[in-house]
Amino acid sequence: MSSGSGRGADPGMAVGLREDLVQRYARAILLAPVGGRGQQRLLATGARLTAGGPCLLTAAAYLAAGGSPVKGPAGELLPEEAGFLAPRAGRPAALPAAAAALNPDAAAEPERWGTLLALPGDPALHRRPLVAVGSRGGAALLWAAGGAACAACLARALLDAGPPPGGAAAAQVGALAALLFERLVLELGPPLSGLAVDSGGAVEVLPVGPCPHRGELPLEVLRAAVRHLEACSPEEGCGVVLQGGAGARFVPLANAYPRWAATDPAGFPRDARSAYLFEPAEWLGVLRAAEARGEELLCIVHSHPEGPAAFSAEDRALAAPDGIPLFPGVAHLVVGLHGGRASSAAWVIWDGSAFRETVHPLSA
Amino acid sequence: MSRPEPAARVDITREVCPMTFVRTKLALEALEPGQVLEVVLRGEEPRRNVPRSARDEGHAVLALEPREDGSHVLWLRKGG
Numbered sequence: 185m186s187s188g189s190g191r192g193a194d195p196g197m198a199v200g201l202r203e204d205l206v207q208r209y210a211r212a213i214l215l216a217p218v219g220g221r222g223q224q225r226l227l228a229t230g231a232r233l234t235a236g237g238p239c240l241l242t243a244a245a246y247l248a249a250g251g252s253p254v255k256g257p258a259g260e261l262l263p264e265e266a267g268f269l270a271p272r273a274g275r276p277a278a279l280p281a282a283a284a285a286l287n288p289d290a291a292a293e294p295e296r297w298g299t300l301l302a303l304p305g306d307p308a309l310h311r312r313p314l315v316a317v318g319s320r321g322g323a324a325l326l327w328a329a330g331g332a333a334c335a336a337c338l339a340r341a342l343l344d345a346g347p348p349p350g351g352a353a354a355a356q357v358g359a360l361a362a363l364l365f366e367r368l369v370l371e372l373g374p375p376l377s378g379l380a381v382d383s384g385g386a387v388e389v390l391p392v393g394p395c396p397h398r399g400e401l402p403l404e405v406l407r408a409a410v411r412h413l414e415a416c417s418p419e420e421g422c423g424v425v426l427q428g429g430a431g432a433r434f435v436p437l438a439n440a441y442p443r444w445a446a447t448d449p450a451g452f453p454r455d456a457r458s459a460y461l462f463e464p465a466e467w468l469g470v471l472r473a474a475e476a477r478g479e480e481l482l483c484i485v486h487s488h489p490e491g492p493a494a495f496s497a498e499d500r501a502l503a504a505p506d507g508i509p510l511f512p513g514v515a516h517l518v519v520g521l522h523g524g525r526a527s528s529a530a531w532v533i534w535d536g537s538a539f540r541e542t543v544h545p546l547s548a
Numbered sequence: 549m550s551r552p553e554p555a556a557r558v559d560i561t562r563e564v565c566p567m568t569f570v571r572t573k574l575a576l577e578a579l580e581p582g583q584v585l586e587v588v589l590r591g592e593e594p595r596r597n598v599p600r601s602a603r604d605e606g607h608a609v610l611a612l613e614p615r616e617d618g619s620h621v622l623w624l625r626k627g628g
Contacts, residue, residue, distance in 0.1 A: 199574055206570065221577055
């Protein structure tokens with residue numbers, strides 16, 4: 185049996201909280217969904233701001249007060265654009281210093297960083313948990329994305345968004361942004377959620393439809409892809425799946441690796457049995473035709489003849505050079521072949537920080 | 549009367565609200581579901597509020613018994 189006295193630190197330390205932190209965050213620990221472990225997560229997850237301005241600085245102030253580290257964009261923030269973190273003397277101050285004055289824990293280096301993103305901006309370039317703040321049609325817009333949210337759905341939700349609101353509305357929207365960020369850290373909400381705040385301050389929960397970018401390909405599309413990949417065996421086959429109003433369709437593409445290897449053997453040392461490349465001219469033509477037909481790129485398909493249905497290190501490097509995905513909202517389907525027949529398949533999606541693989545069934 | 553052997557014990561006799569339940573809650577968090585926590589408390593406020601708050605968060609109150617020194621012992625079973 186373990187024991188803890190009233191002044192002892194045992195109960196707090198058992199969940200990873202020092203005594204001074206237990207004292208400082210006692211009110212938050214009391215909240216049912218937070219507790220000691222939740223408070224620990226809030227302390228361990230920081231928020232990087234992509235911009236200053238009253239909206240994001242208000243959010244940063246709330247997060248800092250709750251114990252989450254905050255870090256601002258480079259440069260100093262002018263008093264007239266600062267939120268609650270503005271120095272009272274009216275002099276410019278960098279965000280980390282202002283946050284530290286509010287709460288020393290907010291200047292710590294956390295275990296992981298998330299993002300407060302001022303729109304317009306590309307969410308695929310920033311770490312999650314991510315809360316994007318902007319506006320559309322006179323209303324403020326907030327979208328919150330955890331690690332499991334579909335990058336393509338998030339990108340679509342943020343399309344054509346304007347900058348965050350200023351003035352008095354910034355205080356309300358900034359507070360909501362902090363709340364959404366904490367909800368993601370505590371894993372209390374869905375992986376993707378959105379709010380709209382009208383000019384009168386009324387808050388509306390935005391609908392999140394079913395994700396068309398994940399899960400399983402329609403069986404006839406999968407069969408078309410598998411037929412092509414099996415026909416290419418023992419070489420790697422490749423192609424794409426396009427999604428339009430009339431549904432999804434598989435478009436086969438030539439494996440151009442042998443042609444590149446023939447012209448540059450040192451630069452392309454493998455062969456078509458273990459590597460693939462799209463032919464650039466053909467690939468561009470497919471993308472142009474898709475755009476003309478109002479289709480989106482849903483999935484990139486390739487095979488591993490006599491190999492596993494797994495996204496290899498080379499596949500990852502090709503899909504996300506320098507760790508940044510070329511097509512963040514686009515899935516990859518990798519089909520493993522044995523004896524020229526498809527034996528297994530993996531569905532791979534960029535979750536905002538890494539590629540995640542799941543098994544894709546090959547039959548109904 | 550036999551009691552299940554507690555997995556942990558916390559003394560909150562020197563605490564005041566809200567730290568009485570903060571200590572109890574942190575001690576419960578460190579346990580596995582089904583394990584028993586023994587809480588030593590003193591005074592009307594924690595005697596009333598700690599069992600109620602524990603119940604509100606899904607834990608079972610097994611017993612609350614007075615001791616000779618005027619304090620009370622509370623046994624809580626952690627909920628799943």
